[in-house]
Amino acid sequence: MxxxxxxxxxxxxxxxxxxxxxxxxxxxxxxxxxxxxxxxxxxxxxxxxxxxxxxxxxxxxxxxxxxxxxxxxxxxxxxxxxxxxxxxxxxxxxxxxxxxxxxxxxxxxxxxxxxxxxxxxxxxxxxxxxxxxxxxxxxxxxxxxxxxxxxxxxxxxxxxxxxxxxxxxxxxxxxxxxxxxxxxxxxxxxxxxxxxxxxxxxxxxIGTPEDYLQLHGELLAGTGEMSIAGAGKIRGNWLSAGDVHMADGVELCDWGCLGHGVRVGEG
Incomplete structure (x- = not known):
């Protein structure tokens, strides 16, 4: 084929x-x-x-x-x-x-x-x-x-x-x-x-930015918890590509994707 x-x-x-x-x-x-x-x-x-x-x-x-x-x-x-x-x-x-x-x-x-x-x-x-x-x-x-x-x-x-x-x-x-x-x-x-x-x-x-974001919301629904280095908290559906670090006090809500090497700082 x-x-x-x-x-x-x-x-x-x-x-x-x-x-x-x-x-x-x-x-x-x-x-x-x-x-x-x-x-x-x-x-x-x-x-x-x-x-x-x-x-x-x-x-x-x-x-x-x-x-x-x-x-x-x-x-x-x-x-x-x-x-x-x-x-x-x-x-x-x-x-x-x-x-x-x-x-x-x-x-x-x-x-x-x-x-x-x-x-x-x-x-x-x-x-x-x-x-x-x-x-x-x-x-x-x-x-x-x-x-x-x-x-x-x-x-x-x-x-x-x-x-x-x-x-x-x-x-x-x-x-x-x-x-x-x-x-x-x-x-x-x-x-x-x-x-x-x-x-x-x-x-x-994925023709528009709105379509692209909506797609990820659908795909990430129900993905469950994941582990990220650091003391931050996760509430929702998130995906990490690895090598991600969250600062103390950071809280992730709803849904999203974090790529390689991402650092989520305070504030």
Whole structure:
């Protein structure tokens, strides 16, 4: 199985933080999100994995150091999802490609989606769910009708995870910016874009600072007590990466993450 993680974007909704750190490298419980996604793919059998990069590309490339088998696809110009996937054809075998956004935290099974696609006869299979904030994909039964809301038609949200046949990507113009949804809309009109509902899976987007904070509040709920050097007190759900020290009289409440080497001083 082969997969691609999209990690080239600017992360404009997360500025100014993304001016110094690309969104896929934001820590999730003190580990880069990109590492978590790579581990997820490797654990279920993906052996060929591509990560594209453009914005702060050196940081992304450096983050792939612990993953020597991963292909880093540098894009001198931003190409959009379609242009990036077309460029990836240079690295792919003649089999379906799983595509995953690099800014989502989820429990969707990428192997199950891949197998469903292979048995479906679809040209594209999209993992979707009912998520009212993002419900913009018009569907009927197991097919996408349109990527624009239509009156009287059920709408679901695209999770940012899908599987596509390589011959679809070959139709994209080379070395140019391209919105992949433009091509998928054409295929949907011919009934060639299917869906797999994943409503029971955990899924969160870290597109904004508020989303990022809310995600950690959810993940840390119920984590229990932890040990930190020093005489401070902890009341709530906190996570420490280690080598953390709290001064006397400090009290941590609610929830949060403390990274390596953090010192919490008095006051």
């Amino acid at each position: 082969q997969a691609m993680i999209l990690a080239a974007g600017f992360g404009t909704r997360l500025r100014p933080y993304t001016l110094i750190q690309p969104k896929p490298l934001f820590p999730i419980l003190n580990r880069p999100l990109l590492h978590r996604l790579l581990d997820m793919l490797a654990a279920v059998g993906y052996r060929r994995i591509i990560v594209n990069c453009h914005h702060l590309a050196t940081r992304v490339r450096d983050a792939l150091g612990p993953y020597p088998g991963v292909i880093c696809q540098y894009e001198p110009e931003i190409l959009g999802t379609g242009g990036s996937l077309r460029m990836a054809l240079n690295h792919l075998d003649d089999e379906p490609l799983l595509v995953m956004n690099g800014d989502i935290v989820h429990s969707i099974d990428p192997a199950a989606l891949y197998e469903y696609h292979r048995c479906s006869g679809n040209m594209v299979t999209m993992a979707v769910h009912d998520y009212p904030r993002f419900n913009t994909v018009a569907v009927a039964h197991d097919r996408v009708l349109s990527f624009q809301p239509e009156p009287g038609v059920q709408r679901l949200a695209f999770t940012g995870i899908h599987v596509v046949e390589p011959q679809v990507l070959a139709r994209i113009p080379e070395k140019s910016f391209f919105h992949i949804i433009d091509l998928y809309q054409e295929l949907a009109g011919r009934g060639r874009v299917g869906i797999l509902r994943v409503d029971g899976s955990f899924w969160r987007d």
